[in-house]
Amino acid sequence: MSVLLIGESLINKxxxxxxxxxxxxxxxxxxxxxxxxxxxRTTRLVTDFGLDxxxxxLADYAASNGLELWLRADGERTNPxxxxxxxxxxxxxxxxxxxxxxxxxxxxxxxxxxxxxxLLDPESLAFGSAACHLQPGxxxxxxxxxxxxxxxxxxxxPNVRPALLGDIREARAIVESFAGxxxxxxxxxxxxxxxxxxxxxxxxxxxRWLELGVLLAVVTCGSEGALMxxxxxxxxxxxxxxxxxxxxxxxxxxxxxxxxxGLTRISLSGAANRDRLAAISPTNLETLGAxxxxxxxxxxxxxxxxxxxxxxxxxxYDAYSFSTFAEA
Numbered sequence: 051m052s053v054l055l056i057g058e059s060l061i062n063k064x065x066x067x068x069x070x071x072x073x074x075x076x077x078x079x080x081x082x083x084x085x086x087x088x089x090x091r092t093t094r095l096v097t098d099f100g101l102d103x104x105x106x107x108l109a110d111y112a113a114s115n116g117l118e119l120w121l122r123a124d125g126e127r128t129n130p131x132x133x134x135x136x137x138x139x140x141x142x143x144x145x146x147x148x149x150x151x152x153x154x155x156x157x158x159x160x161x162x163x164x165x166x167x168x169l170l171d172p173e174s175l176a177f178g179s180a181a182c183h184l185q186p187g188x189x190x191x192x193x194x195x196x197x198x199x200x201x202x203x204x205x206x207x208p209n210v211r212p213a214l215l216g217d218i219r220e221a222r223a224i225v226e227s228f229a230g231x232x233x234x235x236x237x238x239x240x241x242x243x244x245x246x247x248x249x250x251x252x253x254x255x256x257x258r259w260l261e262l263g264v265l266l267a268v269v270t271c272g273s274e275g276a277l278m279x280x281x282x283x284x285x286x287x288x289x290x291x292x293x294x295x296x297x298x299x300x301x302x303x304x305x306x307x308x309x310x311x312g313l314t315r316i317s318l319s320g321a322a323n324r325d326r327l328a329a330i331s332p333t334n335l336e337t338l339g340a341x342x343x344x345x346x347x348x349x350x351x352x353x354x355x356x357x358x359x360x361x362x363x364x365x366x367y368d369a370y371s372f373s374t375f376a377e378a
Contacts, residue, residue, distance in 0.1 A: 051314045052092035054172040054198070055079045056191050057181040058152060059097040059112075059119075060132035061104040067140045073104070075111040076134060076355065078179035078209045081300050084115050085307025085345070085357035091314075094170055096120045096154055096194065098187060104131035120163065122155055129153065148211070150180060152187035158194050173320040174310055175199070178207035182228050183221065195231050203319045203327070206232035207306050210241050221245055229259045233327060234313070236268045236306050252277060253285070265328045268339070270305055276343055278335045281328045288339035291347035291366070300355030301346040307357055308345035312338045 057079025065071050083095040095112070097119055099105040108131065112119050121127065129151040137145045158167055175198050182188050195204065208225045215221045222245050229235050242255050256267040256279040267279040275290040313319045316334050318327045330338075344366045348358040358366075 051173045051319065052094070052170050053083075053086055053174045053176060053310060054094050054096065054167075054170065054202070055083045055086075056096040056154070056175070056177040056194055057082075057179050058132060058150075059095070059099050059108045060134050060150070061107060062134045062136055064136045064138065066138055073107060074354065075108050077132075078207065078303055079177065079181065080108070080112070081303035081355055081357070082176060082207075082307045082310075083117050084112075085304050086311060087115050087117050088357055088359045089307060089311040089363075090360055091311060092170070094118050094120060094166075094172070098122070098127070098129070098151070098153055099131040100129050100151075101127055102131055104133065120155070120166070122153065126153075146211075148180075150184060152181055152184040154187050154190050154194075156190050156193060158197055172198075172202055173314065174205060175202040176205040176207070176306070176310055178228070179209040180211045182208075183211075183215065183224060188224075192228075195228070199231055201321050203234065203313065203321065203324070204232045205234045205236065205306070205310055207236045207302070208241050208245065209237075209302065210244050212244060215244070218245065226258070226262060229264055230262045232259075232264055233324065234266045234268070234309070235259050235264050236270070236302075236309055238302055239269055239271045242269065253279070265324070266330065268309060268342075270302055270346070276305070276339050278339045280330050280335060282330065284330075284332050284335060286332060286335045286339060288336065288343050291344055293347050293350060300357065301350045303355070304349035304357040305342045305346040308342040308363065309338065311360070312341040315341075 059077040059080040062074045062076040063071055083093050086093045095117060099108050101124060132150045135147045177191055181191055206228050225245055239252060242250055242252055246255050252269050259267045260281055265281045269277045273290050276288045278286045344363055345358055348362055
């Protein structure tokens, strides 16, 4: 199974309380793509970064993880690489600001891209985060999704960035517009509170997405685990696996990667299986949610953004044996 992802790659510039800085690769969809590579999936990321030193860090990071990238032609990439500025205080709390640029090829069916897509033959398409909110690239993300959605399972993670949202009503309209293309929406309780308000009901928001045509809505709730809402009306709570939390950055991305991978391992991904996904059983919901939650628990137990391999997931505890998820 192959996966096409669309979204940002950026550099995290982390400033410690003593003023020292370090640079790390990041970006929601880059993290998800790396997570899928570690789970053994053929993965391609449509992304954007500049021809600068930070861009070379991202290119080297992708190459070292066996991740192939689709970028615009060098002559078009005159923008600098996006940077997330992370300032840590003495307690470890972080504040963020962004220097963000985002643009991609207008549509997927031009020149060599058409040939590459035919060879990749993706079964799943995943997108989300800031790439859906920042122009000119956001409109082009929509073009790609509209062109490809009939032949793939579509996964969407709003993964909103508060510093980039702008008007909250406009952000909500964008989220619901993109959710209308998706078969699976994965979000977090924090994202729902940001977009729909602190008193918003998770169940009502998930129900709204299902009304828009989503077949499976998944909401992560930190240490409380995850909630799975299916088109059949099932609601299942998946408890979080209790671990010592070292770094929660990237946990949602590890969860999302495992969600995409896990749906294939229970033979419910791909356009041909859309009706079967719409009728997903409670047992498969539990299995899928537990698999993704295990990935997040492994991720948070590590000091940096470091998603697990499938072998690590299989060894996490007995529920994640290779007999549970046969190789697809």
